[in-house]
Amino acid sequence: MTGLLWTAAALPAAVGALLCVLGRRADRVAPGVGVGTAAVVLAVSVLVALDRPVTEVPFLPGAVFGLAVDPLAAVVLPAVAAVTLLVLVFSAGDVSGARARFTGLMLLFAAAVVVTVTASTLPALLFAWEVMGATSYALIGFRWQQEHRVGAGLNAFLTTRTADLGLYLAAGAALAGGAGLALDELAAAGGPWLHVAAAGVLVAALGKAAQLPFTAWLSAAMQGPSPVSALLHSAAMVAMGGYLLLRMAPLLAATGWAATTAAWVGALTALLLGAVAVAQRDLKQLLAASTAAQLGFVVLGAGVGSVAGGTAHLVAHASTKALLFLVAGAWLSALGTKQLAALRGAARRWPLVGVCAAVGALALAGVVPLSLWATKDAVLAGARHESLALYVVGLAGAALSAAYAGKVLWLVWQQLPADPGYDTEEQGTRRVGVLEQAPLVVLAAGAAVLGLLALPPVGDALRRLLGESGAASPAVWEMALSAALAVAGVALLASGRVRGLSWGPLGRWLSGWLGLPRLTTVLVVRPVLGLAEGLARFDDAVLARVVRGAGRGALRTAGTAARFDDSVLDRVVRGSASTGVRLANAAGRADEAGPDAAVRSLAAGTRRLGALARRTQTGWVHQYYVQAAVVLAAALALLLAVR
C-alpha cells in the first residue's frame, strides 16, 4: 500500500514533467494522457484512503520525507483527486494551444497537492508547498504572450512565498525547541519556540488560503485560465492553506493565542471578502473574493477546533467553487466575456450549464438543503461555542455569501437581451461541448449533497473518524436562522433594491479589494525596489569607487616612490659610485702599487646595481605586487631562519 501512496504522488509528477519536456510534440495526446493519469490518481487515492498507509524515505539528516494518510487526509485526498480529474476533463474540451504544457503543469501541481495533503514531516510539506506555488505561477502565467498575465503569476507567487517563509521559520523553531520535524510533534516544541513555530505555520497557511492581509494575490490570479482557477482556487492551492490549519489545529490550540487569531482572521475574511464579492462586476473576481471568504469559514473552523466542520466545508466548497469557476470558464470561452453585465441571461443559452450554475450559486448562498448550508453551520456552531462576537461576524459573512450568490443567480437567469455585449475579453466560440458540460453535472451533484458530511449520520461518523467528540454541533434554531438568512440574502439581491444603490467610496473600496493591491504596492513593492535601487547606486558609487580609489592611491604612492627612487636614492647610489671612483683614483694616486683593478671593478659593480635598482621602477602596479610578494616570502624565509 505504501507503494500505492508513492504512486499517487510520483505518477502525476513524472507524467507531468514528461509532458512539459516534450512540449508541442505531445499536444495531441496530452489531454488524454492527463485525464488517464488523473483517473489513476483518483483510484489510488480512494484505495489509500481506505488503507491509510504510512511511509517515509530518508531525505535530510535527521529529517525524513514522510507521507501518511491519516483520517483527515483520507477525506480530503479523494476529493482533491476527483476535482483534478473533472477539471482535466473540462480542460480537454476547453484549453487549446500548448495543451502538453498545460496538462503537464496541472499534473505537476496535482502531484504537489497529493504530497501536501499526505505530508507528515515539515520538509515534505514545505517541498510540496513550494512546488504548488511554482506551478501555480506557471499556470497563472500560462498565456505568457501577454506579459501582464506572467506579472499576475509573479504577484501570486511572491505573496504566497512571503507567507511560506513562515514554514522555514517553523522548521528552525522546531529544531531549536527540540521537537523534531514531524508535523504532529511540532506542538511539543519547548518554550518560546512553540509560539514561533505556531506563528510560522499560521502565516504560511493564511498566505496560501488568501486570508487577510494576503488576499490580493487571488484577485491577480484570475488572469490565469479558468480551469486553473477551478482547481487552484477552489479545491487545491487555496484550500491547502485551510487544510494545513485544520491539520495543525492542536499546535494552534497549544499556544493559547494562535487558534483565536486564526478564528478571527477567518471570520473577518469571511465578512470583508464577502462584501468585496458583492461589489464585483466581473464574475471571476466575484468568485475569487468568494473563495477567500469561504476559506475564511474553514480557517474559522480550525481556529475554534471544529475540525470536522471545517473539513466538510472545505470539501463541499471545493466541489461548489470548482463548478462555478468551470461555468465561468465555459461562458468565457463561448461568449468571450466574464463581465457580469454581459452575462445577463447567459444561463438560458445552455440550460444544462445554467441549471448547474444555479445549483452552485444556491449552494454557495447556503440555501437549504444544499451542501454549504450544513457545513457552514457546523463551523459556526463551534464559533458560537467560543464567542458570540465570532458567531455574529461569521453569520454576517454567511449572509453576504447569500447576497453575492443571489446577485449572480439573478443576473444569469434574466431574459436574454438583444445585444448582451459579448466578447469583451476574447473572441468567443459560441459553443459549450460535451467534455465541458459533463464535469459540471458531477460537480453540481457534489455541491448539492456533500452537506451530508456535516449532518448526521455521516457527519457523526466523520467526527468520530477525526477523533473529535466534544465539539459543539449546531442547534436546530441555528440552522434555521442561517437558512432564513440565505433565502433573505438571495431575495434581497434578486429583488433589485440593493443592486441599484450607489455605494460611493465604500463601493469603490470594496470593488478595489479593500485597496489591498495598492497597499501592497505602496507599502512593500515600492520601498523594496527603492531600497534596491539605492543600494545598487551605493554599491557602484561608493563601495566600488573606494576600492578603485585605493588602487589609484597605491599607484600614486608607487609613483612617488619611483620619483623618490630616481631623484634621491639613485643619486645617492650614483654619488656613492662616483665617490668610490674618486676615492679609488685618490687611493690609486696615493698608493701607485695598490690593488687598482679591484677597486675599479667594485665601482663598476656598484654602478650596475644602481642600474638594476632603476629597472624595477616600471610603474606597473601588478609588478609592484609581485615584488611585495617576493619581499614577503623573503621575510618569511628570514623569519624561519631566525627561529
Place this chain on the structure above:
Amino acid sequence: MLSLIIFLPLAVAAVLAVVPVPDRVARWSWIGATVADLALVVWLCAAYESPAGSGLAFEQQVRWIPTVDSSYHVGVDGLSLPLLALTAVVFAACAVYGLREQHRPRALVALFLALQTTCLGLFAAQDLILFFVFFDLSIVGMYAAIAGWGTGRNAGRSALQFFLYTFLGSLALLLGFIGLFLAADPHTFDIPTLVAAAPLADAPVAGGFVLAALLVGLAIKTPTVPFHTWLPPAHTDASAIGSAVLAAVLLKMGTYGFVRIAMPVLPDAWQAAAWVVIAVGILSALYGALVALAQTDVKRMIAYTSINHMGYVVLAVGAAGLAGSGTAARELAVTGAVTQMVSHGLTTGALFLLAGVLHDRTGSYAMRDFGGLARTGPVFAGLFGVAAFASLGIPAFSGFVAEFQVFAGSVGATAWAAIALPGILITAALFLRAVQLMLAGAPGGRSIGFTDVRAVEVVPVVTLLALSLAIGVAPWPLLDLIAPAAEAVVGLVSR
C-alpha cells in the same frame, strides 16, 4: 589515484601548450581530458567510505619542503569530495560548451586544464602552503582567462582588478597561515596536524588576529559584502565559461577555506567571532539580493545573486560557531552550507552558460533589449526558466535542499538568522522579473531573429540542471557524504 585526478588535466595542458596540434584536436582533447577526469572522480566517489572522525580518505603525503614541515599532502573527506566532483563536472560542462570557441582554442584549452588542476588541487590540499600555491595559481589562471578571452570592452581592466583584489586577499591569507605556523609547536603547515593541535586556543588576542587575517582573505575570495566589488565587473567582462568556472568553482575556495581551515584550526577564535560571521552572512544575503534586484544587466544580476547565495553559506558556518546552541541544528547548518556550495555551482554555472548564449547571439546582456524570447528561442526560454527556478531555491532542485538546511539549522542555532529569510523572497522576485522581462510578451528588440540554443550549449546546461534536480529529489547520497564531515567540523569547532 587522487594525485592522478589532480594532475591529469595539467599533463594534458602541458602537452597542448607545447605541441601545436590543430584546433579541432585541442577542443576534443579538452573534452577527453575532462571527461576522463570526471570518470576518475566518479570512481573515487564510488570507492569512498566515510573515514572515522575527522580522518581522510585516499590520503597521500610526499616530502616537499621539510625545513618548514610543509609536504605535498592530499586527501579527501566529506567536505572536499563533493567540491572535487563539482569541479570535475563544471569543467567538463565548460569543455563541451567550449567546442564552438574560435579564439585561440589551443591556448584556451591549455589554460582551462591548468586551471582545473589548481582547483582540484586546492580542494584536495591538506597542507597550508600547498593550499596557498593552488589558491594563488587559480587567481593567475582566472586573470588570464578574463583578460585573454573576456567578452567585455573592459576585460583587461576588470581582470586586473580581479587579480589585484583577490591577490591582496591571498596575501592576507598567507599572513594568517604564517601565524598558524608560528603558533604551532612544533611548527608545521600540515592541516590535520594543526587541526589536532588547535594552536592559539589559549591565546585569544593572537588567535583573533590570525583569524581576522584568514577571514579577510577568504571573505575577499567568497566574496562577502563589503569585499565583493571585484565580482560584478569580472563576471560582466568574462566569457561564458570563464564566468561559469569563476562562480561555480573559484568562489567555493573562499567558503571551503572556512570549513577546512578557519573553523577546525581556530575553534576558540571562531566561537568568539561567530556573531561577526553571522552578521556578515546576513548582510551579504540581503544586500546581494537587493542589489541584484536593481540590476538591468542579466549577467551582473546573476553575479550579485552569487553574493546572496554565498551569504547563506557564511551565515550557516557562522551559526555553527555558536557553541551554546543545539548540536543537531548546527550540524544541519554546516551540511546545508556545503550542499549550498555544490548547488550554487550547478545552478549558477548553468545560468552563466545561458547568459553566454544571449551574448553570443546578440552581443548584449541588457534585459530591456529582449522580450518574448519564449517565442523565438523556446528551448532557451525553457532552460532559463528552469535554471531561474532552480537558483531561487524551488523544491525538487538542489537549492531547496541547501537553503532549507541552512535556514532550519541556522534559525535552530539562533533566531537572529531569520533576518536573512527575506533573501530567498527577493531572489525569487528578481529571477521571475528577469523571466518576465526577457521571455514573456511579444518578441521585440534583439529577440527578433534569435537563434535558439545549439546542442553544444544544451548538453552542458541540461547536465548541470539535471544534477541539481537529482540532488533536489534524492539528496541523501550527497548528504550521507557531507553529514559525517559536517558533524566532525561542528565537533571540532565546539572544542
